[in-house]
Amino acid sequence: MSKELLSQLGAALVEGNLTDVDLLRRTSVPPAIRILPEANVIKIGGQSFIDRGREAVFPLLEELVENLPRHQLIIGTGAGTRARHAYSVGIDLGMPTGVLSVLGTFVSMQNARMIHYLLAKHGIPFIEPAQFPQLPLYLAERRAVIFMGMPPYTFWQQNPPVGRIPPHRTDTGAYLISEVFGARSMIYIKDEKGLYTADPKKDKGAKFIPRITVSELKASNFRDMVVEPAVLDMMQNAVNRRSIRIINGLERGNLTKALHGEDVGTEITAD
Amino acid sequence: MDKQSIDVNSISPDKRHHVFSKLMRESLIDKDVMAATETPVVRMLPDVHVVKIGGRSLIDAGRKALYPVADSLSRILKKERLVLGVGGGTRSRHVFSIGLDLGLPTGVLAQLAMADALGNAHILGTLLAPYGVVAIPPEIFGHLLPLFIQSAPGVIFNGVPPYSIWEHPPAIGRIPPHRTDAGCFILAECFGCKSVTLVKDVDGLYTSDPRENPSASFIKEISATELKQRKLKTLPFDEVLMDILLTTRLVKQFQLVNGLKPELVEAAVNGEHVGTIVHA
Numbered sequence: 001m002s003k004e005l006l007s008q009l010g011a012a013l014v015e016g017n018l019t020d021v022d023l024l025r026r027t028s029v030p031p032a033i034r035i036l037p038e039a040n041v042i043k044i045g046g047q048s049f050i051d052r053g054r055e056a057v058f059p060l061l062e063e064l065v066e067n068l069p070r071h072q073l074i075i076g077t078g079a080g081t082r083a084r085h086a087y088s089v090g091i092d093l094g095m096p097t098g099v100l101s102v103l104g105t106f107v108s109m110q111n112a113r114m115i116h117y118l119l120a121k122h123g124i125p126f127i128e129p130a131q132f133p134q135l136p137l138y139l140a141e142r143r144a145v146i147f148m149g150m151p152p153y154t155f156w157q158q159n160p161p162v163g164r165i166p167p168h169r170t171d172t173g174a175y176l177i178s179e180v181f182g183a184r185s186m187i188y189i190k191d192e193k194g195l196y197t198a199d200p201k202k203d204k205g206a207k208f209i210p211r212i213t214v215s216e217l218k219a220s221n222f223r224d225m226v227v228e229p230a231v232l233d234m235m236q237n238a239v240n241r242r243s244i245r246i247i248n249g250l251e252r253g254n255l256t257k258a259l260h261g262e263d264v265g266t267e268i269t270a271d
Numbered sequence: 272m273d274k275q276s277i278d279v280n281s282i283s284p285d286k287r288h289h290v291f292s293k294l295m296r297e298s299l300i301d302k303d304v305m306a307a308t309e310t311p312v313v314r315m316l317p318d319v320h321v322v323k324i325g326g327r328s329l330i331d332a333g334r335k336a337l338y339p340v341a342d343s344l345s346r347i348l349k350k351e352r353l354v355l356g357v358g359g360g361t362r363s364r365h366v367f368s369i370g371l372d373l374g375l376p377t378g379v380l381a382q383l384a385m386a387d388a389l390g391n392a393h394i395l396g397t398l399l400a401p402y403g404v405v406a407i408p409p410e411i412f413g414h415l416l417p418l419f420i421q422s423a424p425g426v427i428f429n430g431v432p433p434y435s436i437w438e439h440p441p442a443i444g445r446i447p448p449h450r451t452d453a454g455c456f457i458l459a460e461c462f463g464c465k466s467v468t469l470v471k472d473v474d475g476l477y478t479s480d481p482r483e484n485p486s487a488s489f490i491k492e493i494s495a496t497e498l499k500q501r502k503l504k505t506l507p508f509d510e511v512l513m514d515i516l517l518t519t520r521l522v523k524q525f526q527l528v529n530g531l532k533p534e535l536v537e538a539a540v541n542g543e544h545v546g547t548i549v550h551a
Contacts (some may be wrong), residue, residue: 010368098461163308180378
C-alpha cells in the first residue's frame with residue numbers, strides 16, 4: 001500500500017503496534033463527528049417496567065408518542081423476569097456466559113417486539129442489529145425506532161469477575177448506541193425515582209441521590225446499583241455521551257422533562 | 272414450574288409480573304446475588320483447538336510466509352479438529368486510519384474491520400479447501416459451530432468478535448480494543464476448547480520489541496497479572512487478552528508462536544511449550 005496515500009498517523013497505524021500507548025493517544029487527535037446528534041436514546045426497563053404490563057406501559061407509550069414532533073427517539077428494551085428465569089435455569093445446567101447472553105438477547109427481543117406492535121400504528125419500526133444502517137432513514141421519516149437493548153455479543157460475551165451472568169446487558173447495549181451515534185441524551189426509564197444508596201424496594205432507609213459522578217459512584221461501593229456497572233466504566237472512556245439520566249417512568253411527565261433537558265431523576269456524569 | 276410459580280405470576284406484591292426463578296425480583300447488579308451464580312460450566316467443544324493466524328504478520332506477508340503455515344495446518348487437521356481465526360491485517364489498519372481521519376467513532380471502526388478479516392478468512396479457506404476447511408459466514412458461525420466441526424476437520428472464521436457498533440470505547444484513543452486475538456480467545460472460552468494458539472511472526476513475548484531493541488530478552492511464560500504490572504511498551508497481541516484471562520473459567524492460557532517456523536504450530540497444538548505462554 002502506497003505510503004503517499006496516508007497521513008502520518010495513517011502510516012504509523014499501518015506499520016506500528018496497536019498496543020503502543022503513544023500511537024493510541026494520537027488516534028484521539030482527529031475531531032470526532034457526531035453521527036446522530038439530534039437523536040435521544042431511551043431504554044425501557046424490562047423487570048422494572050415492561051413486566052408491569054399495560055398499567056405501566058400504555059401511559060409511557062402515550063407520552064413517548066406525544067414527544068415525537070419535538071424529539072427523535074431510539075428506543076431500546078430491557079429483558080426482565082424471563083431473562084432471570086433463563087439465566088437461573090441456564091446456570092443450574094452449566095451454560096457458559098456466552099450462551100446466557102444468547103438467552104438474554106431472545107428475551108430482550110420479545111420485549112422489543114411487544115413495544116413495536118404497540119407503536120406500529122405510528123409507523124415505528126423494530127430494527128435488529130443487521131438493520132441499523134436503516135436507522136437514520138427511519139428516524140428522519142418516523143422520528144423513532146425500537147431496538148433490543150442487549151448488545152449482540154452472543155458467544156463472545158465476556159465473563160464477569162464473579163458468577164456467570166453476562167456483564168454487558170441491555171443498559172450497556174443501549175448506552176453504547178448513544179455513545180457510538182453521538183446521541184443527544186441517554187435516558188433510562190425505570191420504576192424508581194433514580195439512584196439510591198441501596199435498593200429502595202428492600203431497604204426503606206435508602207437515600208435518593210439526584211446527581212453523582214462516576215468516580216464518586218464507584219468509590220461509594222454500593223452493594224446494588226440502578227444501572228449495570230459496565231456502563232460506568234464505558235462512560236469514563238466515552239468520547240460523546242458523558243452523562244446518563246435515570247427516571248421513574250411510572251410518573252407521567254418525567255420523560256418529557258428529561259427530553260427537554262430538565263433536571264428529573266438522577267443524573268450520572270463521567271466527570 | 273411448581274405451584275408457587277403460578278401464585279407469584281398471578282398476584283405480585285410489587286405489581287410486576289414475575290416468573291418464579293432463583294433470580295426473581297433480584298437485582299442482577301447485587302454483589303451477593305452474583306456470587307451465588309458461580310457454578311461449574313459445561314465444555315461444548317473440549318477436543319477442539321483454536322488457532323489464530325496473524326493477518327499482517329503472516330497472511331499479508333504472502334506466499335512465502337503463509338504457504339508453509341497452511342501446510343502445517345493441513346498436517347494437524349489429519350488428527351486434530353481446528354477452529355481457525357484470522358486477523359484483518361494491513362487493510363484493517365488502513366481503514367482505521369481513514370475512519371479516524373474522518374472522525375468516525377470506535378464502534379464504526381470495529382464494524383468496518385470485520386470485512387478485512389473476513390477477506391483473509393476466505394484466503395485461508397481457499398488454501399485449505401482441499402482438506403474440507405472453509406470460511407463460515409459470521410452470521411451463522413457461532414450457532415452452527417458444533418455442527419460444522421463434527422462435519423469437517425476444521426472451520427475458519429474472521430476472528431473479529433461481533434461487537435461492531437457495540438464495541439467498547441477504549442481508555443486511550445479510538446482503536447477498537449476487542450480485535451481478532453480477543454475474538455478467538457473469547458470464542459475458545461465460551462466453547463470450552465482444548466487450547467488457544469496465536470500464530471504470528473515473532474518467537475513470542477519479549478521485554479521490548481526485538482525488532483527495535485536487539486538486547487530484549489525473551490519471556491517464556493508469564494501470568495496475566497504480572498504482565499499487566501510490567502506495563503511493557505508494546506505487546507504482540509491484543510491488550511484486552513490480559514483482562515479476559517483474569518475472568519476465564521475454562522481456558523486458562525494461550526500460547527504465542529512464530530509461524531515463520533511452521534513446525535512450531537504443530538508442536539503448540541500438540542501441547543508443547545515452543546513460544547510464550549500467558550496464563551491466568
